[in-house]
Amino acid sequence: MSKTTLIWFAWIAIAVIAIWLRGQSLTTRPIHADEATGARITAQRLESSDYSFDPTHFHGPWLSLSGSLTAQFNAESSWTQLSLFSLRSGTACAGVLLALTPLLWRRFLGDPAALAAGALLATSPLLVYYSQMYIHETWLALFGMLALPMVHRYSIAPSIRNGLLAGLFIGLMFATKETFAISILAWLPATIASVAALRICSADAHQVRSFSRYRNAFLAMTVTALAVSTILYTDFFRTPSGILDAFKTYFVYETTPGHDKAWNYYAELLLWPKNVLGIWWTEGLVTILLLAGIFLAACSPKTLPAALLISLGALGHCLIYTVISYKNPWLMLLPWSIICLGGSLAFASWRERAPTAKVLLALTLLLTLGFQTKQSLHATGRYAADERNPYSYVPTTKDPRRMLAWIEEIEALPTTPTLAPAAVVGTGYWPLPWYLRSLDPVGYWPAPEESMQLFPLVFAMPGQQTACDQLLETSHTAFPRSLRSNVAVTLYLRNDIWDAWSTTPTK
Template sequence: MLSLKNNKSTYIFFALILVMAFVLRIVGLSQRPMHGDEAINAFKLAELIETGIFKYDPQEYHGPVLYFFSLPLTYILQIKTLQNLNEFVLRLLPLLFGMGLFGILFFIRKSISNKWLIYSSIFLVLSPAFVFYSRYFIHEMLFVFFTYAVIITVYNLLKKPTYFSSSLFGVSLGLWMATKETWIIVFAAMLFSTAVLSLNKLFRHRIFENLKKLKKEFCLVAILLYVFTITATFSSFFQHMQGVKDFFTSFAFYFNKASTTQQHIYPVYEYLSWLLNPFGKGLIGESIILVLAIAGGILLFQDKTRSLFISFIALFSVSTFAFYSVIPYKTPWNILTAWFGFIIMAGYGFTTISELIIDNKKRYFFYVLSLAFALHLFYYSYLINHLDFDSPNNPYTFSQPQLAVLEIETQFESMAANLENRYDHYIEVISPANDYWPLPWYLRNFKRIAWRDKVDFLSESADIAIINIDLESDYIKKLYEYPPPGKRDLFIPLFSNEISIRPGLKMNAYIKKSLWDSMQQEPIRDINGKIN
């Protein structure tokens, strides 16, 4: 199907694939409302920008790599405050690391064929999960990248030990562990895969021979750079040494959360359901990747000339998928590490099957069928990322705020433009368990906001209030039953209907009528403060 007899044609095809991947990932990058996790990460990044220090919290928010790697972008764009940040800038970093996965594929091209490289790259381009989370300001795309960077660098270190290869391994290992605590699960999958492959005499022989060639000084360099990377990142480059201690205590918090939390608990098959049965309507989702990956794995282990490195990738991917699946706590982005390996094996499956089919008619039928599946993946990716990006039925949204949340931002910015003190009015946001994210992101320009988890009957009434509908009756009591006669301000609804922030979270907003009336007397201005 593809003429890839020389490297030049391979490079041309690969360059075209990169362009397509970049376009699919960057178009409409800002259109999806900020997820609560993205908003929290934005505030953590802003804290680092404004104070120069990142303080690692072992109980929440994951490691520092996402924030430190965002700094060059914010520096180039001269972003110095939270208010200057925007969705496009934040999501650009995971997009770049998502593109970096093509670099991982290109780097291992010597262990695979040119066709294998191209077909795996095509699957990576079209994978709805990878497109979606390459446009998501969370740690996962960086985590996937550094996971495979660790695998590649340790392979290169064993194959050809040098100071350079040992340095790359030490730094990659440190950055991987400083990205997200789930490295523990993935590391267990690595050890398990190595143990299984060790049953193969050839694998054991090569490992032992390579270990014999590994000089102590190379190991020392790797260890020193690993320790330096961990220490530098978690201590915010030696400004907050407590972070290094917290790195070690985070393991206990993480395992406790995974074993005791009642949130995000799903059955063992849920990852397959998200990938293969999107929207719960019997659609095939990314099934073609799974089918070809299984076929590729079977064909790979029947090939006696197979690369042991690729054999490890195959076993590691299956092990990681299995380990994540048996843990009750699940989020859809966690499976990306395994799914990238499945994409590599799907490329092998497609390549091998196409070469095994000798009859031209059957081969053309296979290509036509494959094209149909590719078009399906493209359509599904477009549906997930550009049409239903905020739908609660989208398997990858996961408590995604809906477009209605933007109405709050628009309304409040419009009010600020038409009020004398603009962003200096007192606002209350009240929701049980502090469940109001991502509102802090959309109201980040306002200076005086009280964030509460319940109605404070003793505090003064705010000029504007955003209330979870479950607490609305309590807030009405505060406004009209607690103040003495003559001191009760009249409040009016700010929106005609309650606002659905995300599935399960609905809120109403109220404003003092006196403030609303004063706003009506001012010339009408747009959100930039210009008179219309």
């Protein structure tokens, strides 16, 4: 069997592992609040074939556009028809493609390094876990990891073609989430350092590109990025103000309170070993490979420009996200993907490595891959919605599904009156609307009203529970439940319906 055949079999194996880890139990985990809000926007696209970007919240248009296409493929055209599989299968596919992006680095780092990067990306617990969620960040990581090798090509061989390709993926990053600007800030000094290293290390004066070539390629990159993002933010020019709102979002965006973290939050999440649920959790072994790769690549003029772009780009992302007080795990998807790519630098110029170094590096990689795979299986398996799972961030509990199943059982009773209308009282109720889609109508109030004494079902959030208790004390029976981690919800069932249910002999 030829070397080329073995290499492609290895890539097939990486793809299979990525699909396996991201595909198992894809719809088992309860929907997250952020997923549910994204699903509502997607449903609005499906039902009205229209989209209007909100600069104050909800990020860019790509997620809802891709989600609506997946839903249409599965013959889903409304809020009530939308399924978790349609939502999550798109981001799961993005996660699989993310693991294959190192193919674009084969020419610069070699096959061993590209394969190592692909394997690290395929098995990373952070990347696997959040590939199973309908959120923007997996797409942002994919487009970022497609843009980075194009930026490298621009830095070593500036041309209109390379500028267009880089601009395409940067434009898609912008259309996915406004935080693409952090990547630009991180990559700019890294690119300058990479170009400087190329000029210093180049023995051939003809390889040093003129400023005009960089300028022309940069203009092509900028125009393409703006064109792509404009098309998507304006919903294919149906809403021209969308592109202005895309820039306006940097001044009016409203973050959700309660997510401020200490500066070392990400290091503790990903690097610091912790024993939780009887399992050791850490992805710190990747950083050992990264440090070894930086040292080895620095000794090789051939790989130094790429090593500088990757390592300084990763460092820039980490520094910026460390300074920003608003933190959550999925913001690290793109930075951590770049770090995984950096971990492969140790395998660049593989033929030049001493036999002992090859053995040590290979063993470290195998240990890392095995350990990561085990953690990924635990993270996405029985502990996927357990708040003790380090990757599970403000998870939805299993109670909403149980409430829905109970409501459906009550509806099935021959003596049960209609369960509509229903009321949700208070704020911070997502993802509850996802589970109440089958009830029609459902109203949402900031505070309880007298008319709710006649409602079959009332759901009260913690801030309005006392008021609802007082209003519904004689008309309803209260059932305390949980909605999200440390967030309760109280279900009030009208007494005549409760009596009908409780006196039914078979349930």
